[in-house]
Amino acid sequence: EGKEEEKKEEEKAEEQKQVVILGIDFGSNASVVSKTLAGSTKLPTIVQNRISNASTPSEVGFRENQRLFGEDCYTNDPENTVNNLKPLLGAKFSTSEAEKSYHLAPLVEGEGDEVSVKVKYCGEDKVFNAEKLTAMVLRGLVGSAKEEIGEVPFVMSVPRVFGEEQLKAVRKAAKIAGVNLVGCIHDLTAAALTYAYTRKQDDAVRDVLFVDMGKTYFQLQLVRFSQNSAQVLSHHSEQLGGRDFTYRLQSHLSDEILAKYKVDVRKRTRNIWQMNRESQRLKKILSTVPLVKFEYFILDTDVSIPCSRVKFEEICSDLLTRIQPAVEKVLAEGKEVLKGMDSELKDLSLEIIGGGLIIPAVLNRIKSAVGVSEHRSLDSQSCRSLGSGLFGALFYQGEGKGFKCKGDGLQYQYDDASLEKVFEVFNGEVEGVEEGVKEEMEMCKRDEDFAALATKRNEVEETIFRLRDRITQSPEEVGLNSDVVTKDKLLAMLKETEDWLLYDEEADSATIDTFEGKLASMDSQMKEISPKFHQYLEDLEIEKKKLEEKARQDAAEMQAKPIRDKTERPLKKSEFIAASEKRKQQGNMAIKEDDYDGAIVRYKQALANFAQIREELTEEEEKQVNTIKLGCYLNMALCYLKKPGREVKVIENCKEALTLDPGNVKALFRKGSALAKQKDWKEAKVDFDQVLAKDANNKAAKKQLAFVEKKIQEQKDKEKKMCAKMFG
Numbered sequence: 001e002g003k004e005e006e007k008k009e010e011e012k013a014e015e016q017k018q019v020v021i022l023g024i025d026f027g028s029n030a031s032v033v034s035k036t037l038a039g040s041t042k043l044p045t046i047v048q049n050r051i052s053n054a055s056t057p058s059e060v061g062f063r064e065n066q067r068l069f070g071e072d073c074y075t076n077d078p079e080n081t082v083n084n085l086k087p088l089l090g091a092k093f094s095t096s097e098a099e100k101s102y103h104l105a106p107l108v109e110g111e112g113d114e115v116s117v118k119v120k121y122c123g124e125d126k127v128f129n130a131e132k133l134t135a136m137v138l139r140g141l142v143g144s145a146k147e148e149i150g151e152v153p154f155v156m157s158v159p160r161v162f163g164e165e166q167l168k169a170v171r172k173a174a175k176i177a178g179v180n181l182v183g184c185i186h187d188l189t190a191a192a193l194t195y196a197y198t199r200k201q202d203d204a205v206r207d208v209l210f211v212d213m214g215k216t217y218f219q220l221q222l223v224r225f226s227q228n229s230a231q232v233l234s235h236h237s238e239q240l241g242g243r244d245f246t247y248r249l250q251s252h253l254s255d256e257i258l259a260k261y262k263v264d265v266r267k268r269t270r271n272i273w274q275m276n277r278e279s280q281r282l283k284k285i286l287s288t289v290p291l292v293k294f295e296y297f298i299l300d301t302d303v304s305i306p307c308s309r310v311k312f313e314e315i316c317s318d319l320l321t322r323i324q325p326a327v328e329k330v331l332a333e334g335k336e337v338l339k340g341m342d343s344e345l346k347d348l349s350l351e352i353i354g355g356g357l358i359i360p361a362v363l364n365r366i367k368s369a370v371g372v373s374e375h376r377s378l379d380s381q382s383c384r385s386l387g388s389g390l391f392g393a394l395f396y397q398g399e400g401k402g403f404k405c406k407g408d409g410l411q412y413q414y415d416d417a418s419l420e421k422v423f424e425v426f427n428g429e430v431e432g433v434e435e436g437v438k439e440e441m442e443m444c445k446r447d448e449d450f451a452a453l454a455t456k457r458n459e460v461e462e463t464i465f466r467l468r469d470r471i472t473q474s475p476e477e478v479g480l481n482s483d484v485v486t487k488d489k490l491l492a493m494l495k496e497t498e499d500w501l502l503y504d505e506e507a508d509s510a511t512i513d514t515f516e517g518k519l520a521s522m523d524s525q526m527k528e529i530s531p532k533f534h535q536y537l538e539d540l541e542i543e544k545k546k547l548e549e550k551a552r553q554d555a556a557e558m559q560a561k562p563i564r565d566k567t568e569r570p571l572k573k574s575e576f577i578a579a580s581e582k583r584k585q586q587g588n589m590a591i592k593e594d595d596y597d598g599a600i601v602r603y604k605q606a607l608a609n610f611a612q613i614r615e616e617l618t619e620e621e622e623k624q625v626n627t628i629k630l631g632c633y634l635n636m637a638l639c640y641l642k643k644p645g646r647e648v649k650v651i652e653n654c655k656e657a658l659t660l661d662p663g664n665v666k667a668l669f670r671k672g673s674a675l676a677k678q679k680d681w682k683e684a685k686v687d688f689d690q691v692l693a694k695d696a697n698n699k700a701a702k703k704q705l706a707f708v709e710k711k712i713q714e715q716k717d718k719e720k721k722m723c724a725k726m727f728g
Contacts, residue, residue: 021396022047022154023389024141025190025382026134028086028215028241030055031141032385036393041411043197044389046382051648055381059083060136062121066450067443069140071648075680078104078273080119085137086158087216087239088115088130089173090165102243104269122446132436134173139440142179153182153399155392157190157384159217160418161237167425176436182396183403183426188212188221189416190387191353192230195378196412197390203227206347209330211366213356216241220326222334224346229413234333236326240319242283242356248315249307250279253294256305263301271298286312287358313361320361327369350374353383402427451645456515457501458644463519464498465642466594467526470537478536489529497522502707544593551598573613577621580606580628587635596639603632603639626660633657637670650674665691669701676704681711 019038025031032055036044049056051071060083061068061076073081082105091099093109093116100107103117108127110116116129142152158170167184174181188210195208205226212219218240222233254265254275265271278296285292286309294305313320331345338344350367352374357363367374394412395403402423405414471490474480480487497518501507506514527534583606590599610625617625637653640646654671657664672687688705691698 020152021389021392022142022152023190023385023387023392024138024154024156025187025384025388026086026138026141026156026158027055027058028084028217028243029058030381031058031137032056032382033141034382034385034389036389038393038396040393041197043194044386044393046385051646051652056141057083058085058137060133060140062119062126065122065446067121067136067447069136074648075675075678077270079106079269080121081105082117082119082128082133084216084243085130085134088117089134090163090167090169091115091130101247104273131169131173131433132176132439134170135176135436135440136443138173138179138181139177139444142177151180153180153392153396155388155396156181156184157187157388158184159237160186160188160219160221160235161217161239164421164425167422168430171426171430172433172436175430175433176440178437178440182392182399184422185388185391185419186219186221186235186416186422187217187384188219188223188235188353189232189414189419190384190391191351191378192221192223192232193387193390193394193414194383195351196225196230198377199225204347206349207233207334207345208349208351209327209370210351210353211327211357212353213362214241214354215243215356218323218326218356220330222330224338228411229415231415232418233337234330235418236330238322238326240322242280242354242359244319245312245316245356245359246276246279246283248319249283249312250275252311252315253279253282253305253307257298257301257303260305261301261303263299263303265298268299274298282307283312284358287360309360316361320365323362323365324369327366331370348372351378352376353378353380355380453510453512453515455644456512457507457510458642460497460501460515460518462642463522464494464501467522467537468494470540471533474533474536478533480530480533483530486530486533490526490533493522493525493529540593544595547593548595548598551595573617573621576609576613577624577628580609580625583609584628584631584635587632591635591639596642600636600639603636606632630657630660630664633660634664634666634670637667637674641670641673647674647677663690663694665695665698668694669698669704672701672704672708676708679711681708681715684708685712 021036021038023034023036023044033047033049034044035047036042046054048054049070053071056070057073059068059070059073059081061073061081063076063080068076068081073083082103084102087099087102088096088107092113093107094113096107096115099115106118108116108118110127110129114129116127117133118125118127120126142154156170158167162170162184170184171181191210191212192208195210203226205224207222207224210219210221210223216239217237219235219237221235224231224233258264265275274296275298278294282292282294286307290309292307294303294307296303335345348370350370350372352363352366357366363374391403391414394410395405395414397404403419404410405416405419407413468491471480471487471494476482480490500518523534526537583602587599587602587606590596590602606628610629633653633656637650637657640649640653651671651674654667654674657667658671661667668687668691672684672691675681675684675687685705685708688701688708691701692705695701
């Protein structure tokens with residue numbers, strides 16, 4: 001009986017270990033998700049988002065019938081894009097005047113004096129509070145880790161300055177999003193856990209001052225580490241971050257431009273956004289050089305403003321005066337706690353986290369107060385997310401049981417009295433979210449419908465491209481090369497469908513049924529014009545399915561094979577290059593069979609091989625490697641261009657190709673095509689202009705350029721009409 005009970009306990013423990021737990025660092029600028037298993041004492045792994053990035057912008061954007069999330073917001077109207085949500089959570093509109101300077105979308109007073117944001121969505125003005133907007137971001141973040149997002153428990157790190165109102169707002173946001181937020185911990189608690197688990201465990205007692213300055217918050221935490229335990233001695237947190245320094249620089253530059261060039265860059269939202277982006281870049285440059293010129297073309301004016309680090313520190317002097325007293329306060333309070341323990345600071349070290357600490361004046365004041373040199377042993381981007389996941393794995397007891405950070409049976413102890421207040425908030429009920437949940441579900445349904453429509457539209461476009469390639473490259477036995485009349489009829493049919501898709505207003509308001517009708521129409525017309533060619537396509541489809549089945553079987557066999565013994569002879573550089581060339585050729589074959597996912601996998605494998613080369617390459621070998629890389633990046637861009645919603649990856653791969661071969665026509669054309677799909681007409685025009693500058697007879701580029709220029713003109717006409725209504 002005792003053995004049976006013991007076996008059940010072991011099975012229960014094993015089952016618990018299979019529960020996936022996520023850790024989320026919900027940043028003001030970007031967020032990071034990590035994943036681990038309950039009970040695991042290993043560091044979690046970072047979950048890459050859908051475009052293979054480790055971090056995702058904490059942004060949500062709005063268009064006519066669509067919501068955007070993360071990187072998709074980059075090309076959206078800044079007035080219709082919302083970010084920097086953390087300081088809005090739990091805040092009152094009446095006391096948030098300063099926040100208006102940091103948001104381009106207009107802040108408005110919501111119900112009960114809450115801070116809300118007004119945007120254009122579904123053809124009308126819509127107002128969303130910070131909880132609803134945060135819910136949209138959380139849903140996107142958790143969804144990147146698992147399809148059934150509501151099932152996955154996750155822990156989120158928050159600034160220590162978050163009080164009860166802010167924590168309740170976070171819980172409401174999670175409830176609206178339909179995600180399973182089981183608890184929050186402080187940002188530097190998460191960082192401290194990551195620090196503990198990336199250090200060699202020993203009996204030595206050491207004190208570490210963690211200092212974090214991100215986009216919005218300045219946080220400090222003094223922690224004592226000893227064997228298998230950590231104790232928070234003192235802490236400080238306030239709203240002071242990189243955005244404050246950026247805004248000061250931006251205001252200074254805007255004033256200088258107005259005084260020197262009589263141009264007011266504050267009149268248009270997009271110009272404000274551009275100035276903010278450039279000010280962030282300039283701030284980073286000033287962290288490494290003492291003097292720089294701000295040169296930028298804005299509002300048809302070529303501006304040039306000198307800017308020095310001395311001037312930057314002067315305009316930020318009141319912000320800088322807040323740094324040193326905060327550090328001294330934390331150290332003094334920590335010493336008092338240790339005094340009560342009959343101890344003193346031991347082996348004190350300084351750990352720096354966050355992008356705001358690249359400013360030399362900030363870092364120097366911190367070092368002056370602490371009296372030791374800084375360490376940057378933690379990755380600023382991932383440490384809070386990793387620590388959040390680790391906290392969940394170590395201390396989460398399960399649904400309804402909460403967290404246990406101290407006591408018997410734990411492999412690691414974490415002593416922080418203020419965490420109890422956080423846990424108390426998570427024990428209560430979440431009220432007043434019914435309307436938000438309903439609205440979120442409706443918007444999710446609209447997003448799904450829009451995505452399905454976009455997929456079907458892309459399927460029509462992809463089919464046109466694929467069939468055109470088949471017609472122009474068909475083998476002799478099909479007979480199209482000798483039968484010019486039939487060939488021209490097929491191409492004319494495709495051109496008619498393509499013109500409808502690109503230029504006909506009916507296509508802009510088409511439904512899924514309309515697009516399916518176009519696909520069926522193309523198929524029936526092909527069968528009528530050339531039954532032989534139609535049969536050839538059907539045979540290709542059968543062959544493609546056979547190859548896919550073989551690929552699945554090969555993959556299963558590969559998984560069943562034993563892992564290569566590490567004692568085997570390491571591959572030579574020539575073998576890696578040959579293997580990469582082979583993978584590239586396999587990718588090319590996959591493209592011919594319309595297997596774009598398979599092609600992408602093979603190109604990535606080809607590129608991964610080069611990372612394993614440890615020997616120095618000769619000039620000839622380097623040329624050979626770059627040729628293979630260029631082909632991989634160009635073809636991956638082509639594959640992503642064929643897939644709906646992957647424009648960001650197209651642009652990324654084209655940029656890599658242009659790094660290897662500046663001015664490459666294919667890279668410029670594919671990048672321009674992706675930008676046009678994102679409706680970034682002006683940037684797309686730049687690329688197509690460059691293509692035609694190198695290849696004046698490029699018909700495809702001429703056609704795309706004409707289409708883009710038409711859209712730019714339509715945009716200008718629309719703006720003129722709006723101005724006429726406003727001032728006419």
